[in-house]
Amino acid sequence: MQVSLRPLQEEDLPLLLAWSHIPEIWEYMPTSRKGENLTWEKHLSWWVTRRARRDWVVQISWDFDIVRPVGVIHLSTLTNLSPEVGLYIGEVNLWGHGVGRCALEEVLAKAKIMKG
DSSP states (O other): OEEEEEEOOGGGHHHHHHHTTOHHHHTTOOOTTTTOOOOHHHHHHHHHHHTTSEEEEEEEEEETTEEEEEEEEEEOOTTSSSOOEEEEEOOGGGTTTTHHHHHHHHHHHHHHHHHO
16 A cells, blocks of 8 residues: 545545545544534635645555545644644545554655755
8 A cells, every 4th residue: 555645626625525524533623613514615615715725635556556535634834833734534444554644654754845
C-alpha cells in the first residue's frame, strides 16, 4: 500500500459529504458541525471558506493503476506558533491499517519543505 496526498478539489466534495455523516469521524472533532445533519448547501459554504487553505486528500494505491481517495488531512498556517494538523480516514475499512500514520508522515514532510 502506498499513501499519497493531493490538494483537495471541488469534485471531492460529494465524497467528503458522505464521510461527514459517519458519526465516529465527528465524535472527537472540535467543530460546530458535530451532530449536525450536514446539507449540501452548508457543505458548499464550508468549501468556499476552505479553498485557500492547505487541505489534502489522502489517497492510497495498491498498485500504480488504482489510486483512490480515502481521507482528508489539513495543515494549519505554519506562521502560527502552534500549527495544527487535522486528519480523518473516511474509508472505515482502512481504520487501524496505518493509513493515517503514513498520511501524517507525508504532510509533516511537506511542512518541513514549506517551512524550509
